[in-house]
Amino acid sequence: MKKTRDWPGYARVSLFWMVAFVAIGAVAATCVQLLSGSRKESRHDAAAIVQRAVLPSPAFASSGMGGEPVVIADVAEKTVSSVVNIWATKTTQTSLPNVGPFSRDPFFRDFFGPHFFERIPRERRQRSLGSGVIVASTGIILTNNHVVENTEDLRITLTNGRDFDAKIIGSDAKSDVAILQLEGTVEGLKALPFGDSESMRLGDVVIAIGNPFGVGQTVTMGIVSAFGRGNVGIVDYEDLIQTDAAINPGNSGGALVNMRGELIGLNTAIVSRSGGYQGVGFAIPSNLAKPTMDKLLESGTIVRGWLGVAIQDLDEDLAKGLGLAITSGVLISDVTSDSPAEKAGLKRGDVIVEVAGEAMTSTSKLRNKIALAGPKAKVRLVVFRDGKNRSLVVTLGELTDSADVATSAESSTKSTPLGFSVGPLNEAMRKTYDISEKVRDGVVITEVDDAGSGARVGLRPGDVIVELDRKKVKSVGDFETRVARSKGIVLLLVKRDGATLFVAMTKQH
Secondary structure (H helix, E strand, C coil): CCCCCCHHHHHHHHHHHHHHHHHHHHHHHHHHHHHHHHHHHHHHHHHHHHHHHHCCCCCEEECCCCCCEEEHHHHHHHHHHHEEEEEEEEEEEEEEECCCCCCCCHHHHHHHCCCCCCEEEEEEEEEEEEEEEEEECCCEEEECHHHHCCCCEEEEECCCCCEEEEEEEEEECCCCEEEEEECCCCCCCCCCCECCHHHCCCCCEEEEEECHHHCCCEEEEEEEEEEEECCCCCCCCCCEEEECCCCCCCCCCCEEECCCCCEEEEEEEECCCCCCCCCCEEEEEHHHHHHHHHHHHHHCCCCCEECCEEEEECCHHHHHHHCCCCCCCEEEEEECCCCHHHHHCCCCCCEEEEECCEECCCHHHHHHHHHHHCCCCEEEEEEEECCEEEEEEEECEECCCCCCCCEECCCCCCCCCCCEEEEECCHHHHHHHCCCCCCCCCEEEEEECCCCHHHHCCCCCCCEEEEECCEECCCHHHHHHHHHHCCCEEEEEEEECCEEEEEEEECCC
């Protein structure tokens, strides 16, 4: 018998499953909505956390005092009124071509002479701009020497619009520092306190304040990129702070300020191919600017101390070539006869590691330290000699125009193969390369391979090699024999233009 379907029972079962599916769908939709909302809230909370961590409002930075955060806007607001705009006028002599109506007339040219109409001297008044820092409420302004050098009129504008005439009361081109005094009634001025530039750390936040391109007072922010930049070629005495805070023409003489609101640098120059900001700016550190300023205020000029040595930075190759157990310090490559250094017992090959208790890490630091100590100062040096430190006291002399505090010898000391030719030190060589009669022994470099190691370490024709591996060189044959016997790094002592320098090289195989 064929079974028949129980429709009422089947309908009840189908209705049950339909209701179940609808209920499950509703629950699922609710869950999806709840989860979606939760994800949105999570994304919102995460974005809020990131915003608070990366882009705080207001922006904070560490002041360096126990990690206490400070508001950058507060620092800028507190210090900007201590930075001024400097407007300077100077007259320059130029010669312009004469294109007047008679310049080509043969009669007038014969009468006045053939060169009278070629160029006519003219005076041209130029306006330059820069910045300065109020360092005393009595109206003392600290700025760069190059901002005010050879100027006739100086006009100072404060951030509140007040104008003052000013006069130069002291300047020093070698350190690029100048001091101005505001004239007239000066009151209500806010001086910017000096900070300790040596307490700054790499990566510390700083702000630069000045008048770029004459647009008006401007604040930019960056970090300390490097310390002790020397041999940049900006001024004679360099130990510069490098920063990526935007510095542009017109910022010179302005303030580089730390997060305590203290002056830690005087903005002085940029490295740029375009003439504008490209991320590399330099400032004179406060620990160099302030003592220079104090001496200028005291006497109006700078009299520097003199040691009487030729020096160069010590690196690993030189240390290895000299057989030294240290790789940090300033190497003495020569000692001037009858100088304070010679009288104190300093010798070629000594490494100066300390001056007056301060570690010497570069030639620029040593030169600045000796210079600022001044003549007749008794300075204690620690030198490394024969495997141990020795303490010496030097009574400094006075630097003259014909001398240098401590002459830095140019040298690049890469460990590369030799690549040059030498000739005998005879009269013909002396005349060809203008070699002093004081250089009695050695061999003369006559040719340097452009692609060889000689060029890479900075050797050039006319250099006289007087020692190889700390032994005197008396002839070309002597030199070649010593080179053949040497192993590893070859240490040369070179005479150049009255200076002496060590050069370390690796022999070609």
